Amino acid sequence: MNSQLAFNALGDPTRRAIFEKLQHRPMAVVDIANGLPVSRPAVSQHLKVLKEAKLINLKTVGNNNIYELNREGIVAMRNYLDKFWDDALANFKALAEQTEKQK
Amino acid sequence: METINLTSIKKEFVVEASQQAAFEVFTRKMDLWWPRTHHIGTSAMTEMVVEPYLNGRWYSRHTDGSEANVGYVLNYQPYDLLVLAWQIDGDFKCNPNLITEVVTEFIAEGPKTTRVRFEHKDLHKLGNGKVVESMDKGWGEIMNVYKQFADQ
Numbered sequence: 001m002n003s004q005l006a007f008n009a010l011g012d013p014t015r016r017a018i019f020e021k022l023q024h025r026p027m028a029v030v031d032i033a034n035g036l037p038v039s040r041p042a043v044s045q046h047l048k049v050l051k052e053a054k055l056i057n058l059k060t061v062g063n064n065n066i067y068e069l070n071r072e073g074i075v076a077m078r079n080y081l082d083k084f085w086d087d088a089l090a091n092f093k094a095l096a097e098q099t100e101k102q103k
Numbered sequence: 104m105e106t107i108n109l110t111s112i113k114k115e116f117v118v119e120a121s122q123q124a125a126f127e128v129f130t131r132k133m134d135l136w137w138p139r140t141h142h143i144g145t146s147a148m149t150e151m152v153v154e155p156y157l158n159g160r161w162y163s164r165h166t167d168g169s170e171a172n173v174g175y176v177l178n179y180q181p182y183d184l185l186v187l188a189w190q191i192d193g194d195f196k197c198n199p200n201l202i203t204e205v206v207t208e209f210i211a212e213g214p215k216t217t218r219v220r221f222e223h224k225d226l227h228k229l230g231n232g233k234v235v236e237s238m239d240k241g242w243g244e245i246m247n248v249y250k251q252f253a254d255q
Contacts, residue, residue, distance in 0.1 A: 016195055078226055082112045084141055089221060091136035093118050096128040100120035100215055 009053035014038055015046045019069075022056060026068035114221040122211040125219065126182035129207060130155050143195050144171040153187070155179065161187055172197040177204065184208055192229050203228050 009015055018032055033043040047067060050056045057070045118125045128136070130153055137151040144165040151173075154160050159176040174197075178186035187205040192198045208220040 078112075078229075081223065081226065084138065085112055085114060085221070085223060087138050088136060088141075089114055089116070089219075091138065092129055093116060093219075095132065095136045096118045096120040096125045096217075099128050099132075100124045103124070 009049050009055055012046070012049075014042075015050055018043070018046055018050060019055060022067060022069050026059075026066045028064050028066055032067065111226060112221075112223040114219075116219055117212065118217045118219055119215055120217055121215055122209050122217045123182045125217040126185070126209045129209070129219075130179075130181075130185055142171060143173075143191055143197065145169055174202075174205075177202075182209055189223065201228055 014036065017036060021027065021032055029040065029043060029047065032047070033040050036043060038046075047056065047058075051058060051067075054070050056067050059066050059068065120128070133153050134151045139148055142148040142151075142163045142165070144163055146165045146167040146169065148163045149166055150164040152160070152162055152164065153176065155176075157176055157179050159179070161173045161175055163171045163173065165171065172190065174188040174190040176185070177188050178184060185207045187207075188202045189205050190197050190199060190201050190203075192201050203223065203225040206220075206222045206224065210218040210220065212218050
């Protein structure tokens with residue numbers, strides 16, 4: 001699971017808005033785009049990023065493409081936080097050691 | 104050594120700095136080590152602030168002049184312990200009703216050696232609300248899946 005992708009994907013406010021919408025129910029692109037201040041092609045691009053980050057899945061119902069949340073992606077959010085703290089704490093360690101040397 | 108489970112993130116490591124230096128850098132200089140890309144503000148982050156006392160605010164400042172709350176100080180014991188309440192939920196919003204603890208212990212192992220024990224607890228709470236409601240079986244199933252995966 002690529003948690004970094006998931007974290008980056010949700011770093012964008014439009015993609016967070018889409019992710020939140022899909023938390024209510026699975027939706028077609030036209031419903032997702034409804035009410036969002038961006039064009040349909042832009043929404044499709046955002047959906048692609050969310051899908052690549054494994055936060056959402058695409059399924060086909062009849063002639064419609066329906067997007068839904070990917071449960072594994074929720075676990076990815078936990079992994080995202082794990083990676084975030086790794087980065088932050090590595091920065092902290094370096095800075096603390098630098099501060100100590102400069103005393 | 105790291106322990107992996109779904110509801111808590113644990114990190115333990117040694118810093119080549121005094122206990123006091125480690126504590127003060129962690130608490131008072133968070134702005135200098137916090138990854139700039141990670142905030143929930145409406146514009147770019149200019150500063151990350153922890154007010155260094157009990158119930159002090161934990162928040163970020165932004166280029167548009169706004170502030171975004173992250174949480175607050177639950178326990179402040181220089182130079183041994185800092186417990187922060189992380190209140191950003193699974194929707195990347197600060198939720199005043201949510202408390203997940205970020206516990207950082209500083210253990211002096213020498214004049215310039217400090218062991219840091221870090222834990223971000225109660226992560227299952229981050230998904231409370233919309234995320235869990237939208238999932239058929241919620242976190243129970245995810246945790247079972249994760250346990251099976253971890254036990255393999």
